[in-house]
Amino acid sequence: MIPELGHFAFILAITVALSQLHPALSRQGAVISLFLFALSLLALLWSFITLDFTVVAVAEHMHTLQTVMGRMIGMLSSPALLALLAVTMLSAARLKFTRVRLAGLVCAIAAGLVLFALSPFERLDPPPFDGIGYSPFAEEKA
Amino acid sequence: MIVIGICAIMMIVSLSALLLPLMLGSGKDKMLGWALLCLMTIATMGLYLSRGAPYIPSAPALFERSGPNFDKRQAVNEELALLDRLAQKPDDADLMLALGSARMKNGRLPQAVTILETARQQKPTRKDISEKLGAAYYAAALVAFLVEDDTAQAGLYFDQALQTAPADAPYKDRLSEDYKKFQDEKD
The missing domain is CATH 1.10.287 (Helix Hairpins)
Structure with missing residues (x-):
């Protein structure tokens, strides 16, 4: 359920970020889109922490046999998570540069690219049992 | 909801x-x-x-009519529908054959082999089932050899493919050629 909410929040954040082009909506738009981007980032982080292998980004970079350090490296090596983090930071930076009206548009375009190119909340059915990320036993087997 | x-x-x-x-x-x-x-x-x-309704990965998105996601979802939907029908008629060899073909299309070769083997046990005389099963073993052998680099498993699959495929199967010549190449490379 959490990844679905994150996916919807991310899409909603893109449309809200686009609304910042109107001067009357600039400030509220920036705050609300930041909130929604942060919500979707938290949803993806939650999926990584709980090892939700129905999410492609999690299944590709995590494995149940990884140590805590391995899991952290797996999280940091996920382009989807990093891109979502970058978009959230861009959205936060937008609050600082309130005079630059196009910053909202830049943020929306960046988020759109992330959505279409990386699909951070793409799901897998059926999910892999242990994840297909790096397994500490892979080297031993090799 | x-x-x-x-x-x-x-x-x-x-x-x-x-x-x-x-x-x-x-x-x-x-x-x-x-x-x-x-x-x-x-x-x-x-x-x-x-972007698809992500809480139902197998459900096609309303506006999506092409692309890899659409194809994937369509294939999964097809397989699920066949599984539903097979649950109602568990002895239907035609449904097993269709499910095996769908699984082959989805790249789930070991699962395809399993269901096609069951179909062959049900109808040992049906040539179309033996032909499809041989093709599934052949594809699984190629994947095991070329992708997974598992020669032992590939050898087993090749043997099964040669035993199962009927003499007039359209892929029989290619199968024999690939088996020769496999033997040469293995040695």
């Missing part, structure tokens, strides 16, 4: 917080507020549906 409810609440709260000051205004602002509300709702829903 809970997810849809929470998503609806999220959208109502976000758009209200954004547009309420405009909508409560007068004249042009009010019109603009309502217009933006409609536009943003349509844009959000359109974008959401175009």
